[in-house]
Amino acid sequence: MPVTVEIPTILRPLTDGAKTVAVAGQTLGEVIDALNSAHPGIAERIVEAATVRRFVNVYLNDEDVRFLDGLATPVADGDVVTVLPAVAGGQAERLGAPGHPAA
Amino acid sequence: MREPSLLSAIGNTPLVGLPTLSPSPQVRLWAKLEDRNPTGSVKDRAAAAMVLDAEQRGLLTPGSTILEPTSGNTGISLAMIARLRGYRLIVVMPENVSAERVSLLRSWGAEIIASPAEGGSNTAVARARQIAADHPEYVMLYQYGNPANALAHYRTTGPEILADLPDITHFVAGLGTAGTLMGTGRFLREHRPGVQIIAAEPRYGETVYGLRNVDEGFVPELYDPSVLTGRVSVTAEDAVRRTRELLDREGIFAGLSTGAILHAALAAAGRAQRAGEAAEIALIVCDGGWKYLSTGAYEGDLATAVARLSGSLWA
Numbered sequence: 001m002p003v004t005v006e007i008p009t010i011l012r013p014l015t016d017g018a019k020t021v022a023v024a025g026q027t028l029g030e031v032i033d034a035l036n037s038a039h040p041g042i043a044e045r046i047v048e049a050a051t052v053r054r055f056v057n058v059y060l061n062d063e064d065v066r067f068l069d070g071l072a073t074p075v076a077d078g079d080v081v082t083v084l085p086a087v088a089g090g091q092a093e094r095l096g097a098p099g100h101p102a103a
Numbered sequence: 104m105r106e107p108s109l110l111s112a113i114g115n116t117p118l119v120g121l122p123t124l125s126p127s128p129q130v131r132l133w134a135k136l137e138d139r140n141p142t143g144s145v146k147d148r149a150a151a152a153m154v155l156d157a158e159q160r161g162l163l164t165p166g167s168t169i170l171e172p173t174s175g176n177t178g179i180s181l182a183m184i185a186r187l188r189g190y191r192l193i194v195v196m197p198e199n200v201s202a203e204r205v206s207l208l209r210s211w212g213a214e215i216i217a218s219p220a221e222g223g224s225n226t227a228v229a230r231a232r233q234i235a236a237d238h239p240e241y242v243m244l245y246q247y248g249n250p251a252n253a254l255a256h257y258r259t260t261g262p263e264i265l266a267d268l269p270d271i272t273h274f275v276a277g278l279g280t281a282g283t284l285m286g287t288g289r290f291l292r293e294h295r296p297g298v299q300i301i302a303a304e305p306r307y308g309e310t311v312y313g314l315r316n317v318d319e320g321f322v323p324e325l326y327d328p329s330v331l332t333g334r335v336s337v338t339a340e341d342a343v344r345r346t347r348e349l350l351d352r353e354g355i356f357a358g359l360s361t362g363a364i365l366h367a368a369l370a371a372a373g374r375a376q377r378a379g380e381a382a383e384i385a386l387i388v389c390d391g392g393w394k395y396l397s398t399g400a401y402e403g404d405l406a407t408a409v410a411r412l413s414g415s416l417w418a
Contacts, residue, residue, distance in 0.1 A: 057336070062306075064334035082336065084306070086322070 003031050003075050006082040007042075014042045028060060029071035031081055046083055047071065057086050110187060113140055113147045114259045118267040118385065123352040124369065126376040132368055133268055133385045134355060135260070142176075142183045144390035145260075149282050150180030152255030153244040154188060162242050165189045170241040172196070172231035174224055174416050175204035176390060177246050177280075182211030193241070195231040197223055199415045203394040223307065223416050224279075246280045248324030256286025264385050265294055272375070273384040275368040277360045277418065278302040278334065281326040283387060288330040302334040303367035305342065305360065305418035335370065337363035339417055340409045343400050345369070346392070350401070358390040359400055360418035 002022045007015050015021055021038060025031035029047075036043035045056070051070055052058050058065045059082040065073050075081070106112045116139045121132040137145035157163040168191040171181055178194035185192040192213045196204070199220035208215055216234070218227040228247065235243045246252050260283065264271060274291055276283045281302075288300035328334075339359075346362030349355045368386040375382035392401060398417065400408050 059336045062336045062338075064336070066328065067331065067333045082306075084336070 002077060003079045003081060005031065005035055006080065008084050010085060011042060011045055011083065014045070015039045025075060027071065028058070028065055028073045028075055028081065031075055032071070055086055057084050058082070059084070108187065109141045110151055110184065113151050115263060116140065118264065119355075121349075121353050121355075124348065124365075126372050129381045130372050130376045131383055132365075132372060133383065134349075134353075134388045135264060135385060136355075136388050138357065138388055138391040140180075142179045143393070144176040144180065145283060145387060146176040146180040147183075148255045148259055149246060149249075149252040149280070150177055150184055150244075152251045152258075153246065153249050154181070154184050154190075156249075156251035157242060157244060158188070163188075163190065167191070168193060168238075168241045170195070170231055170235055170238070170243045171246065172218075172224065172227040173246065174200050174227065175208075175394070178213060179204070179207050179211065181244070182208055182213040186212060193234075195227045195234065197227050197416055199223075201395055201415070202397050207394065220414065220416075246282065250325070252280055252282035253286035253289075253325050256283050257290045258286075261287040261290025261294075265291060268383050268385055270383045271295055271298060271385055272380075272382045273299040273301060273368070273371050274386075275301045275303060275364050275371065275384065276387040277364050277389055278304040278326075279323075279360075279418075281323050285325050285327055285330050292330065299332040299371065300330055301367055301371055302331050303337050303360075303364045304334065305363050305416075306336045306338050307416065333367075333371075335367040337366045339412045340405065341366045342418065343408055343412070344405060346400065347405075350392070355388060356392045357388045358392055358395050358418075359398075359412075361386075361388045361390070363418055364389070 002024045005021045005023060007019055007021060021035055023031055023034035025034050032043050032047055046053060060068060060073055061080055117136045118133050119136060121134055125131045140147035169181060169185055170193045172195045174197055182192050193216060194208060194213050195216045195218055197220055198217040205215060218230040231243060235241055274287060278284060284300060284302050291298045342359050342362035345365040346357060346359050349357055349365055364386050368384050372382060372384055399411050
C-alpha cells in the first residue's frame with residue numbers, strides 16, 4: 001500500500017484535477033519526488049531550497065512535518081500526506097505561483 | 104469571589120482533571136476552563152490586555168472607535184470591554200461564522216461588517232485594513248500582531264497553569280492568532296524546560312482553501328514556530344467527535360475548537376502512554392458550546408453533523 005498525497009484545490013490543475021495521488025517513497029522528500037515524476041512541476045510549488053515552502057503546510061498523518069524531520073521524515077505504507085496552503089487561524093499565504101512570496 | 108468590576112473577573116479559571124478521558128493515572132489530561140471568563144471565552148484575556156495597553160499608550164481615549172477583524176470571540180470580548188470603557192466597536196467578520204456569534208455581538212452593541220467567506224479570517228483582516236486606511240481615526244488593536252495579546256497569556260494563563268500543574272509536560276491550545284500558544288508557551292518553557300507546546304489547528308473545507316489566489320493572506324505576526332514542539336491539523340470530523348466525547352464522558356460542554364485541541368491532546372497522551380512515560384497534559388477549553396448549537400454539531404449522526412460544517416469557519 002503506497003503513500004496517499006492529498007492535493008489542495010489550488011494545485012489540482014497540476015494533477016489533472018485529482019484530489020489524491022498515490023505514490024511510493026521511504027521519506028517525505030522521496031514522496032514529493034515521486035509525485036513530481038507523475039505530475040511534473042508540482043514539487044516546486046511545495047518545496048523550495050530543500051525545505052517546505054514558507055507558504056505551504058505539509059502534514060504527515062495530520063502532523064506538521066516542520067516539527068518532525070521535514071523532508072527527511074520517514075514515511076510508511078498507508079501514511080497520508082496532506083498539502084495545504086497556510087490559512088488556518090488567519091495564516092494564509094500565496095501558494096499559486098512560485099517565486100512570489102506574500103507579505 | 105468578590106471583584107470590583109467585570110474586567111477584574113477575567114482569568115483565574117479552573118483547571119479540571121479529565122479522569123475518564125485520561126489513559127491512565129500516569130498520563131493525565133487537565134482542562135483549563137476558559138469558558139468561565141466574563142464573556143465565555145479565552146479571548147477576554149487578550150482583548151482586555153490589548154485595550155488597557157492602548158489606553159496606557161494614549162491610543163484609545165473616551166469615545167474612540169475600535170475596529171477589529173475577528174471571527175467572533177475576540178469581537179464579543181471587545182464588545183463587552185468597549186461598553187465598560189465607553190468605546191464604539193466595529194468588527195469585520197467572515198459571513199460564514201455561526202448565527203449566535205452575530206447575535207451576541209449585536210446584543211453587546213457592536214457594529215458588524217461582513218467579509219466574504221472565501222479566505223476566511225484572512226479576507227476579514229484585509230477588509231479591516233482597507234477600512235482602517237480610509238478611517239485613520241479608528242483604532243485597530245490587531246490581535247494577530249499585538250504583543251499585548253501574547254503577553255496577556257505570558258502574564259496570566261501560563262502562571263495559572265504552572266501553579267495548578269507544577270509537573271506539566273504538555274500544553275495544547277488552538278492556533279488562531281497564536282497569542283495563547285506563544286504567551287503561555289514561552290512562560291512554560293522558561294519554567295519547565297522540555298515541556299511540549301502543541302498547536303491544534305482546524306482543517307477547513309474547500310471553500311476556505313479553494314482560492315485561486317491568496318494574495319490577501321498573511322502569517323500572524325505573533326506566530327513564532329520556535330515556541331512550538333508540534334502542530335496538528337485537525338479535521339472537522341475529529342473535532343466534532345472529540346467535542347462530543349468531552350461532553351459525553353466528562354460533562355464539559357465546549358465549542359468545536361476545543362474538540363480539535365482535545366484531539367491533539369489525546370494523540371500526545373497516547374504517545375506518552377505507549378512510551379511508558381508519565382505525562383501531565385494541560386489543554387485549553389476555549390469556549391462553551393452555546394454559540395455553536397445552531398450548527399447541529401452536538402446531535403444526530405456524526406457524518407451529517409460534519410457535512411453541515413463544510414464551508415464554515417467552525418473554529
